[in-house]
Structures are given as C-alpha cells and as structure tokens.
Amino acid sequence: MNKTTYTIGINLYRFLIKLAAPFNKKAANMIEGRKNWRQKLKNSLNDVNQVKVWFHCASLGEFEQARPLIEKLSGKNVFIIVSFFSPSGYEVRKNYEKADLVTYLPFDTKSNASDFIDLIKPDLVLFTKYEFWHYFLEELNKQNIPTVLFSAIFRSSQEFFKPTGDFFRNMLKKFDFLYVQNEKSKELLNSIGLSENVEIAGDTRFDRVIDACNSVNKISLVETFKGEKKLLVVGSSWPEDIKALLKFFRSLPEDVKVIIAPHEISEKSIEKLKKSLPHNAIRYSEASENKIESTESDFLIIDNYGMLSSVYQYGDISFIGGAFKDGLHNILEAATFGMPVIFGNKNYKKFNEAVLLIDEGGAYPVADSDETDALLKKLFNDNKERERISNISYDFVRKNKGATDQILKYVEKILYSGHD
Incomplete structure (x- = not known):
C-alpha cells in the first residue's frame, strides 16, 4: 500500500x-x-x-x-x-x-x-x-x-x-x-x-479493573436473585455463546443460577434470548424484589449497558462471550473479582490477557456445548478446585498492575x- x-x-x-x-x-x-x-x-x-x-x-x-x-x-x-x-x-x-x-x-x-x-x-x-x-x-x-x-x-x-x-x-x-x-x-x-x-x-486495563473492583456498587436485586446459590455470570454474550451453554442450561444444577448480559440489548435480541432459554427468565428492567422471589427464576437477563462490571462481584464462575464470533470481550472485569473464566476457543489468541491467564490456569477455552457442560459441572461441583482457580485469577490481575x-x-x- x-x-x-x-x-x-x-x-x-x-x-x-x-x-x-x-x-x-x-x-x-x-x-x-x-x-x-x-x-x-x-x-x-x-x-x-x-x-x-x-x-x-x-x-x-x-x-x-x-x-x-x-x-x-x-x-x-x-x-x-x-x-x-x-x-x-x-x-x-x-x-x-x-x-x-x-x-x-x-x-x-x-x-x-x-x-x-x-x-x-x-x-x-x-x-x-x-x-x-x-x-x-x-x-x-x-x-x-x-x-x-x-x-x-x-x-x-x-x-x-x-x-x-x-x-x-x-x-x-x-x-x-x-x-x-x-x-x-x-x-x-x-x-x-x-x-x-x-x-x-x-496493559492499563489491569489498573482499570482493580480500581473498578475497589469502588464497586452493590446491586440489591442481584443479591436477592442469587440468594444462597452459586452464580454463573455470562458476560457480553452472542447467540453462538448461548448455543455453547444450552446443554448446561437444560440440566442446570439446583444450586446454580445464571445471569446473562448479552452484547446486543435491542428488544428483538432480548426476546430471542429469552425464548432460547430452557427455563423462565426475568429481565432486569422488569425485576423487583417481590417479582424475583415469586417467580423463582433461574435466569436474570441484564438488558442495559454499564452494569456488567458490577455484576461480576457476585459471580462464582464467568463465561465471557465473543470468542466464537469476532473476538473475545473483556475477561479482566471478571477475573479481578477472582473466579474461573471460560470462553470459546475460536478467536481469543490475539488477546494477550487471555493467553496469559490460560497459561496461569485461571481460564479455559471450550470448543462446544459438550465441553462447556462438562467443565461447568465439574467446577460447580468441586468447591475446593473452584476456589483454587479463583485465587489464580485474582492474583493474576494484581500482579500485572x-x-x-x-x-x-x-x-x-x-x-x-x-x-x-
């Protein structure tokens, strides 16, 4: 040129x-x-x-x-x-x-x-x-x-x-x-x-996510939704990511709930997402303390921008979207709170933080729904192993500040x- x-x-x-x-x-x-x-x-x-x-x-x-x-x-x-x-x-x-x-x-x-x-x-x-x-x-x-x-x-x-x-x-x-x-x-x-x-x-993003973690806002509706259960946070998801998660969703353990923050939040996209889920889902914009408790929904959809980084504080495991599509979204927002990080195996290698966290043992690329289901069930069932990996993610962010x-x-x- x-x-x-x-x-x-x-x-x-x-x-x-x-x-x-x-x-x-x-x-x-x-x-x-x-x-x-x-x-x-x-x-x-x-x-x-x-x-x-x-x-x-x-x-x-x-x-x-x-x-x-x-x-x-x-x-x-x-x-x-x-x-x-x-x-x-x-x-x-x-x-x-x-x-x-x-x-x-x-x-x-x-x-x-x-x-x-x-x-x-x-x-x-x-x-x-x-x-x-x-x-x-x-x-x-x-x-x-x-x-x-x-x-x-x-x-x-x-x-x-x-x-x-x-x-x-x-x-x-x-x-x-x-x-x-x-x-x-x-x-x-x-x-x-x-x-x-x-x-x-x-990468200055390490400093950014640590600052955000230290000044995070509590979200009472999310606290009510999670209750005493474990929580999977699906961040910046695309339909390809949801497809990889559906097998796990269909046999969701009784002690696990799911929050999904889709990358696209148009009315059409949100409704399509709701229909794809095997259980009743509630939208954050329509949620209230009473509604969350009365519906006993296992899925909460975040239908706004700007809240996801605060939602991660409640997560036990995160699945970050984009890697089955054009490119992996921000994994550091989740990792800074200390949790295993999972994402698709198609398009993540140009993201240095993802490669490094995999090498450290805090992140896992997955190929399909079978692999995703097996990994999530293993991590949710093994509290000790999940805690070990969570500590790896937490330390990884702080040693790169x-x-x-x-x-x-x-x-x-x-x-x-x-x-x-």
Missing part, C-alpha cells in the same frame, strides 16, 4: 458509510456525529488556556484502557479531549465527566487532520492500543506534537512486519514513544528498527518539563 491507495480507501470507506446510513443505525451515527465538527470544536475550545491532552480511542474497549490515565490527569489543571472512531464508544461515553471534550475523530484525510489538530492544539497526544491514521500521525509529526502509543500489542502477521509494509511501518515511526504490553511486541518493533523509544509497560503509573511518568515529563 502507498499514500494514494490509502487515500482512495479512506474516501471509499466514507462513501460506503454514507450509503449505508439510511439503513444502518451505526453508520447513521457515524455520519450524524461528525456533522459540523469544526464548528463544534471551535465552540468547545473557545478561551481554553490550559494544557491540552488528547486521547484517541477506537471504541469502548480502548476507552477502558485510556480511562486510568485520564482519571490520574483529571483535576491537575489539564484540559482532556477524548476522541472515538466508533459510535459504540462515543454514544456510551459522550457525557463522560472526567473529560472536558468528547468528540468523534473525523475521517482520516489530509485536510481533516490538519484542521482538527489546528483547532484542538494539543500539547500531548495518546493513541490507545491501535488505530494508526496516516494523515493524523503525519500532521502531529510535522507540528512536533509529542505522540504516544500505549497498551499496544503486535503480532508478526500484521502489515508492519511484512516485506511490503513500508507504508504502515512509517506510521509507527511517527510516534515519539511506544508502550507495549509484552516482550514479543517489543521484539517485533526492534526488528523494524524501533528500539530506543519502545518500552514494556503492560502498574502500567498506568509507568506511562504517567512519561506524560508528566512531557507536560511539565518540556519536550526532549
């Missing part, structure tokens, strides 16, 4: 998003949210005289990685700008109280990048995990604005490390510093000539000591 091909690809992508907008809510949000962005930025940044730090996140998962850094900087006379590429991040966090400005990132064209950076005039820019936008990185480099990539993880199959990957390698070289999650990522960057400005810091403070030292050096 070269610059011309890249530019054509970006413009084609933008054109296709516009075509899809009348028929697709996500595409419509992407277009609507970016309307008049120049004027919106001018209005929001009028008379701002503070040091400005810009965090860019692809979506909601990357925001959770940025969040520990944002919250450490919040209140230090720093104006914090958070941009998202995806609606699934922007729509959920557009009113995030620790950021002074939350915006969509314009599509990556030369004029958009130049105008966006001229309008926000950041003193420091932090890109989260990935998202490599050529014109934005080129303009930041041209204006000598310090730019950092953090919580990054690389694989040898990526374009950066292929013989034809010069265009992508040049994007990486625009960063002033790169904080990576593991030794393999550092070795890969070293192999393409990046060494002096690369450091292993780990610290990335935020490591990166923060560099951030504060740039902000308060001037550029090197």
Whole structure:
C-alpha cells in the first residue's frame, strides 16, 4: 500500500458509510456525529488556556484502557479531549465527566487532520492500543506534537512486519514513544528498527479493573436473585455463546443460577434470548424484589449497558462471550473479582490477557456445548478446585498492575518539563 491507495480507501470507506446510513443505525451515527465538527470544536475550545491532552480511542474497549490515565490527569489543571472512531464508544461515553471534550475523530484525510489538530492544539497526544491514521500521525509529526502509543500489542502477521509494509511501518515511526504490553511486541518493533523509544509497560486495563473492583456498587436485586446459590455470570454474550451453554442450561444444577448480559440489548435480541432459554427468565428492567422471589427464576437477563462490571462481584464462575464470533470481550472485569473464566476457543489468541491467564490456569477455552457442560459441572461441583482457580485469577490481575503509573511518568515529563 502507498499514500494514494490509502487515500482512495479512506474516501471509499466514507462513501460506503454514507450509503449505508439510511439503513444502518451505526453508520447513521457515524455520519450524524461528525456533522459540523469544526464548528463544534471551535465552540468547545473557545478561551481554553490550559494544557491540552488528547486521547484517541477506537471504541469502548480502548476507552477502558485510556480511562486510568485520564482519571490520574483529571483535576491537575489539564484540559482532556477524548476522541472515538466508533459510535459504540462515543454514544456510551459522550457525557463522560472526567473529560472536558468528547468528540468523534473525523475521517482520516489530509485536510481533516490538519484542521482538527489546528483547532484542538494539543500539547500531548495518546493513541490507545491501535488505530494508526496516516494523515493524523503525519500532521502531529510535522507540528512536533509529542505522540504516544500505549497498551499496544503486535503480532508478526500484521502489515508492519511484512516485506511490503513500508507504508504502515512509517506510521509507527511517527510516534515519539511506544508502550507495549509484552516482550514479543517489543521484539517485533526492534526488528523494524524501533528500539530506543519502545518500552514494556503492560496493559492499563489491569489498573482499570482493580480500581473498578475497589469502588464497586452493590446491586440489591442481584443479591436477592442469587440468594444462597452459586452464580454463573455470562458476560457480553452472542447467540453462538448461548448455543455453547444450552446443554448446561437444560440440566442446570439446583444450586446454580445464571445471569446473562448479552452484547446486543435491542428488544428483538432480548426476546430471542429469552425464548432460547430452557427455563423462565426475568429481565432486569422488569425485576423487583417481590417479582424475583415469586417467580423463582433461574435466569436474570441484564438488558442495559454499564452494569456488567458490577455484576461480576457476585459471580462464582464467568463465561465471557465473543470468542466464537469476532473476538473475545473483556475477561479482566471478571477475573479481578477472582473466579474461573471460560470462553470459546475460536478467536481469543490475539488477546494477550487471555493467553496469559490460560497459561496461569485461571481460564479455559471450550470448543462446544459438550465441553462447556462438562467443565461447568465439574467446577460447580468441586468447591475446593473452584476456589483454587479463583485465587489464580485474582492474583493474576494484581500482579500485572502498574502500567498506568509507568506511562504517567512519561506524560508528566512531557507536560511539565518540556519536550526532549
């Protein structure tokens, strides 16, 4: 790929998003949210005289990685700008109280990048995990604005490390510093000539989930639902995950209850999920203390966003969705409370935390409903073994903390000591 091909690809992508907008809510949000962005930025940044730090996140998962850094900087006379590429991040966090400005990132064209950076005039820019936008990185480099990539993880199959990957390698070289999650990522960057400005810091999400665990909110309805029974929490599930769990659900042990937080919470998706379950299920939005006690339901469906991380505190075992589909969702939110973590075996290997937790003995990939059923019954029946694995998960999260403070030292050096 070269610059011309890249530019054509970006413009084609933008054109296709516009075509899809009348028929697709996500595409419509992407277009609507970016309307008049120049004027919106001018209005929001009028008379701002503070040091400005810009965090860019692809979506909601990357925001959770940025969040520990944002919250450490919040209140230090720093104006914090958070941009998202995806609606699934922007729509959920557009009113995030620790950021002074939350915006969509314009599509990556030369004029958009130049105008966006001229309008926000950041003193420091932090890109989260990935998202490599050529014109934005080129303009930041041209204006000598310090730019950092953090919580990054690389694989040898990526374009950066292929013989034809010069265009992508040049994007990486625009960063002033790169904080990576593991030794393999550092070795890969070293192999393409990046060494002096690369450091292993780990993943800031470990710090985020520990903070969330320490300040978790109690949920009385969930406490009532669980009662004295054991609890399986199914987080961010897709239909493929439910299919793998159905055999266990059909012969659910009498001392086990299940909470399911589906990834999609549209009315159609929730009703389809309810109908697929072998026992009566109650929706959280329709639940009350009396209704939970009177129905004696074994299944509670969380039909809202934002509550799942607090629900995990009640879990004895977790099943995390996504790995039978496009990719595994966040396992650390569950692991931080100490419990065995189970997920599909199809698409998890690019998630470093999943591979590491499997190696430690705290997580288990499963292939199908038979394997899932056998594993869950074994773990629920063996309290001692379940407790042993739970301790592994709990300790795993805590021994990997610290990335935020490591990166923060560099951030504060740039902000308060001037550029090197």
